[in-house]
Amino acid sequence: MxxxxxxxxxxxxxxxxxxxxxxxxxxxxxxxxxxxxxxxxxxxxxxxxxxxxxxxxxxxxxxxxxxxxxxxxxxxxxxxxxxxxxxxxxSVRRRLSMDGLLGLAELGLVGLLHTVRTGEAGYKAAFGRDFWHDVSDVPDDANVLAEEVAKELSGDGHLIVHSYDWSRVRRVMDVGGGNGTVLIELARAHPHLHGALLDLPGMAKAAAQRIEQCGLGDRCETVEGSFLDPIPPGFDVYLLSAILCDWPDDDAIKILRRCGEAAGAAGRVLVADMNLIYDDDDADAARMNLLLTGTVPVPVRTLKQLKRLGAAAGLELSWEGPTTRRRTLLEFRAH
Incomplete structure (x- = not known):
């Protein structure tokens, strides 16, 4: 035996x-x-x-x-x-390709020993640069985002589309919106909405292509840039969907502050953050939690901790939406 x-x-x-x-x-x-x-x-x-x-x-x-x-x-x-x-x-080809986003993420597991010893992302320890730096350099033909990610809203992302009052919103910016999945679903569900997506060049190009393929080019656009830098103003809502969970507190506060600066007194910052707390018998969530921790510094934050981040960024909680096992909705406004 x-x-x-x-x-x-x-x-x-x-x-x-x-x-x-x-x-x-x-x-x-x-x-x-x-x-x-x-x-x-x-x-x-x-x-x-x-x-x-x-x-x-x-x-x-x-x-x-x-x-x-x-x-x-x-x-x-x-x-x-x-x-x-x-x-x-x-097909799993794009998901497994070492040139694609998910393939890059899993290559970072070679630094898992460093992660377990220090709590730091092993990807940077293995390759000398952080994961998001490499994501921005992924070539367009390498499938920047896997097809399966683009097919549906993941991690209770439907809450963003259906649990927030979008009737009072005219313009939304999806900050760090990746391949455009959330923005596309928002535009489809709410025909009055006009939107923009801000992300790194590789991501923004992939999103622009998908937006055009979906016939939404007249209402949605993409902007190349980083949410750690000043963000274009003029939008009613600045959406952060599953963004803060990829960043340590100092950077998360900076991201929130950038969104608050862009939103100004009239705008709002909508945080739809991921919650990776899981039951002991949830094998899929356990795998994802360890994988992400080895790739990016993923803090599993409670609702109270997210509210504290908003306050530290100079924002005031203006609305609290539903919370599931994987997603939390919080609206903030500038003081």
Missing amino acids: LDSNADDLAAMADLLGPFAIRVAATLRLADHMAAGVTTGAGLAKQVGAHPATLKKLLRYLVSRGVFRWSQERGYEVTDLGAPLLEDAPG
Whole structure:
């Protein structure tokens, strides 16, 4: 029994399989095979890889059942490996790609030991720069935000759209709005709204593309910039959706202060922050909490702590909305 447990534990800790699959996803090997490139030499030329080393990767993935090889047909994708195809139902290629946002985040887990010892984000310890710096440099063709993130509002994000009184709001700025999911849903649900999204260049470009694809270019726009710098004024509401949970107190206060300065006396700052407190038996939340902590300094703040951040930023609580296990809504205004 002890030997069996040791084997099982060692298998759980094996890093080769996950990294080999992620390399295959990054290089789009499955898509090239589906397009008719089925030899090791052809694949190496197509993806710009070292032929002999790529062949070792392919042999390993064949042994794991992700690909198969035959003398007659060369390399092919198996049913197990099919989700690596870009257009496959439930595709995981972009999610696993080391060039994409989620792939970058999980690479930071190599610094997990530093995180556990110090409480600091391991990503910076591993790569010498913080995660958000790399996010701003993610190339447009690397899927800045994973498709599954764009498909629906996550983490009770629907509360933002339906639990706040948007009837009195004409213009909203989604500060750090990522791929535009929240702003797009707001615009769809409230046709009178005009909105803007502020984010780093890579994010803003991805959001602009999605906004145009959704036919909302006449009411929504994007602005490239950082919420740590002065924010454009003139909006009725400045929305911070799942932003403060990525930053330590000093930076969170600065972000709130920037929003308050932009909002002025007439505007409002709407904080829709994530709450990552979870039950002991919530395995998915436990995974996400550890993953985020290894990537960015994620403080799990209580409602009282969020209110204190607002006060420290010179803001006054003007409305308190519903709270779920994953989301809190608070409206602030400048004193």
